[in-house]
Amino acid sequence: MAAWRAFLSTAHLLDRRIEEQLKAAAGLTHPQFEILVRLAEAPDRQVRMTELARGVVVSKSALTYQITQLEKAGLVERATCPSDERGVFAVITEAGLRCLERVAPGHVEVVRRYLIDRLSRDELRTMTAAMRKTEEALRAPDGR
Amino acid sequence: MAAWRAFLSTAHLLDRRIEEQLKAAAGLTHPQFEILVRLAEAPDRQVRMTELARGVVVSKSALTYQITQLEKAGLVERATCPSDERGVFAVITEAGLRCLERVAPGHVEVVRRYLIDRLSRDELRTMTAAMRKTEEALRAPDGR
DNA sequence: CAGGGAAAGTTAAAATCTGAACAAACGCGA
DNA sequence: TCGCGTTTGTTCAGATTTTAACTTTCCCTG
Numbered sequence: 001m002a003a004w005r006a007f008l009s010t011a012h013l014l015d016r017r018i019e020e021q022l023k024a025a026a027g028l029t030h031p032q033f034e035i036l037v038r039l040a041e042a043p044d045r046q047v048r049m050t051e052l053a054r055g056v057v058v059s060k061s062a063l064t065y066q067i068t069q070l071e072k073a074g075l076v077e078r079a080t081c082p083s084d085e086r087g088v089f090a091v092i093t094e095a096g097l098r099c100l101e102r103v104a105p106g107h108v109e110v111v112r113r114y115l116i117d118r119l120s121r122d123e124l125r126t127m128t129a130a131m132r133k134t135e136e137a138l139r140a141p142d143g144r
Numbered sequence: 145m146a147a148w149r150a151f152l153s154t155a156h157l158l159d160r161r162i163e164e165q166l167k168a169a170a171g172l173t174h175p176q177f178e179i180l181v182r183l184a185e186a187p188d189r190q191v192r193m194t195e196l197a198r199g200v201v202v203s204k205s206a207l208t209y210q211i212t213q214l215e216k217a218g219l220v221e222r223a224t225c226p227s228d229e230r231g232v233f234a235v236i237t238e239a240g241l242r243c244l245e246r247v248a249p250g251h252v253e254v255v256r257r258y259l260i261d262r263l264s265r266d267e268l269r270t271m272t273a274a275m276r277k278t279e280e281a282l283r284a285p286d287g288r
Numbered sequence: 289c290a291g292g293g294a295a296a297g298t299t300a301a302a303a304t305c306t307g308a309a310c311a312a313a314c315g316c317g318a
Numbered sequence: 319t320c321g322c323g324t325t326t327g328t329t330c331a332g333a334t335t336t337t338a339a340c341t342t343t344c345c346c347t348g
Contacts, residue, residue, distance in 0.1 A: 119278075
């Protein structure tokens with residue numbers, strides 16, 4: 001359980017730092033930033049709402065809210081899905097991409113400074129593998 | 145960055161599972177549960193508000209809110225601090241302790257199932273060490 | 289091809305969190 | 319001892335998240 005405690009505290013503390021950095025650099029929240037990253041990486045720079053929600057690990061309604069916010073800020077747009085009348089694509093705009101380019105370096109810097117650069121290559125590899133295993137189990141519908 | 149992604153997703157997913165389990169088992173949120181755990185472990189089963197907030201990694205105002213909720217539920221009480229007129233102790237009640245005893249096993253079970261038991265002894269040790277280093281850095285006032 | 293259940297997004301209300309402002313109490317240096 | 323900057327916990331307003339409907343559309347089955 002000690003491991004779990006450390007994990008939990010660290011996750012919260014790191015999240016807090018990141019939030020602070022993003023807010024200062026671009027007025028973005030962490031979830032908003034995550035959304036932009038995922039969109040920027042996606043083919044055609046667009047992702048379906050539900051898939052995006054799963055990726056960012058956020059409820060569908062929270063995503064609806066955040067996309068609306070990002071839309072107001074001009075960083076994202078909604079597009080209807082041709083193949084499925086119900087579907088909605090979130091699409092990152094040019095402004096969104098520029099914003100991301102501007103903010104990403106500072107973000108990476110924080111993650112490196114507090115997490116990545118403190119770990120040896122071995123530690124990093126081990127931790128990544130461990131996280132992957134856990135994530136996989138958590139994403140499995142039955143909890144495996 | 146892949147490590148970071150895995151870490152982030154896993155933390156969110158696991159948190160979600162835990163929240164779900166606690167809600168079902170006792171109507172508690174994860175922060176509320178954390179608060180109870182820390183109080184139960186403390187000498188005299190009481191902790192000062194500010195210290196508790198630091199431990200649980202939550203803002204002071206969020207703690208005030210949660211303690212009020214827990215007080216309504218009869219799981220926690222507030223006590224004035226004799227040595228410092230400003231200070232407030234959060235104290236866990238008998239009912240709080242009983243609640244914790246009832247819920248803790250299920251909670252531990254979830255954490256083990258998804259995180260602990262998936263990792264080898266080595267992985268676990270490495271990860272704990274890594275988290276401790278990171279946590280220490282994040283808690284240092286200057287970010288070291 | 290009609291019906292019913294499942295899935296996609298949104299919405300509304302309630303709960304929770306954040307940040308800033310605040311009042312009270314502390315404590316240190318002049 | 320006085321005064322001023324800190325610390326403590328709370329409060330308030332605003333932002334965000336959650337949960338549970340709800341609408342629309344899809345798709346499988348008979």
